[in-house]
Amino acid sequence: MKTYLTLNNEVLNRYSSTGRLELEKDREATRHYFLEFVNGKLRNFNDIEEKIRYLVDEGYYENEFIELYDMEFIKKMYEKAYAYNFRFPSFMSASKFYDSYAMKSRDGEEILEKYEDRIVIIALYLAQGNEQLAERAVEAMMEAYQPATPTALNSGKKARGELVSCFKLTMDDSMNSIAENIGYCLELSRLGGGVGVNLTDLRPLGDPIKGILNRASGVLPVAKLLENSFSYSNQLGQRNGSGVAYLNIFHADIENFISSKKPNADDKIRLATLSTGIIIPSIFFELMRRDEDIVLFSPYDIYNEYGKRMSEISITEMYDELLNNPNIRKVKRLNARSLYTEVKKAQFESGYPFEIFDDNVNDVHPLKNIGRVKMSNLCTEILQMQMTSVITDQDQPNEYGLDVSCNLGSIDIHAASKSKDFDKLIDTSMRLLTNVSSMTNIKNVPSVAKANQMMHSVGLGAMNLHGHLVSQGILYGSKESIDFTDCFMEAMNYYSLKSSMEIAKERGETFYRFEDSDYASGVYFDSYVNKEEKELSPIVLKALGNIPIITTAMWKDLKKEVMQYGLFNA
Structure with a gap:
């Protein structure tokens, strides 16, 4: 050796x-x-x-x-x-x-x-x-x-893959959409990407097809097709592709979906390699708190009645209306606590499903007037608006919506605290990410390419938080650690928005429908402008090092500039 x-x-x-x-x-x-x-x-x-x-x-x-x-x-x-x-x-x-x-x-x-x-x-x-x-x-x-x-x-290599490796897709309730999205998954997996797919809008097991009851096969067979696709498109045999399927907890197939990752699950529904995630509206926890039953619905009924997909509505806001509408079938009743216990059992046994809290996300989503965040990605770090594509027959043009290309990079917190110019560091990172976005064109997945071109969305993350806290003698989870994290993330948010504003100002261009966002109205900034500025302990100030503390006056100035010049990145 x-x-x-x-x-x-x-x-x-x-x-x-x-x-x-x-x-x-x-x-x-x-x-x-x-x-x-x-x-x-x-x-x-x-x-x-x-x-x-x-x-x-x-x-x-x-x-x-x-x-x-x-x-x-x-x-x-x-x-x-x-x-x-x-x-x-x-x-x-x-x-x-x-x-x-x-x-x-x-x-x-x-x-x-x-x-x-x-x-x-x-x-x-x-x-x-x-x-x-x-x-x-x-x-x-x-x-x-x-x-x-x-x-x-x-970067720079002649024989290379893509600059991004994470994508999110929405699947519609049609055979055309199912087939097209499986093709997209094969393509993205070939490129080395991990892919998240939202199955919430598919009709559940036993739903009608062309008016004939008990004909739909539900979401699990589609999930199995996705799993096989990722295994087949395996990046030159070096590793299997990776994917995650998401489903709303009020979907009528939720029980089988949760059970699909259990080691002892029936082979017909078992998902051995595909990751799973569930979307949970706040009303579910309210019902669980009251120890009441939840009612499972069919997205097929919701679309027929309201002309909106299940992923496009707030279940929390519409729950009572769905219950009282005779045209919406109450497919099944389950005790909320018992169902969530099954979620936790499955997580204990397999690590799945992931969870995304629908209302927590969409209530503060700055683009809520444009569209909803419907799901997350394989790493549950991306919460970005999507619009579902309508995939038509071969003799008709498709109506492509907006899906997600995750253009990502990270700041090392420990190193950033020593940076001589934190503002410049964040601005440089944002400009590099923006260029990654503009240089990426997944042409074989039109909904991803379209959204990337129109939204210029980027994700600037942070890493090495725990390492930095250890270096400063700060206990993870202590008040000092929370104060530090608040200050660091606020500074990174502030300077990334400032950079995006400067890019929009230089290019004379904003992301698609910026004028309808909470950034344009100024609502996004209100919590920062009206925040209570608190005194930080010497321990936190030492840990921050060269990271600036963002004041309400700074936020007020940025609010004015963003409302005037816009943002380039959604």
């Missing part, structure tokens, strides 16, 4: 006997990894220009983005990145980079990129010829910004 593997094993082996992580063993493993593996495989070049020319001429890098810059500027970017004297902090991080991210020769025998090289290429590629942004991008990524895995992996 290689020395670095032996040393890496000792880190955990000694932990099991001593209760302490032997971090020196980890550092030794990292050193030996470079000595025994990386250094011997690295291809050496005389200078940066030779390296770039070789990688372009041999078809490893796209030439188009390289030609946007002078070679002297490219050399300057490499010098800038290498000046950070970056060192991998652990064996795991080093091996992950060289196993998965670094460019290798086609036979796998040579390593063609170091960490700094990959950072420079990402920066040059995403900046699209903007030298100032490219320079800022190198700084941001070397210090605190982490692009999403597919962005970091694929």
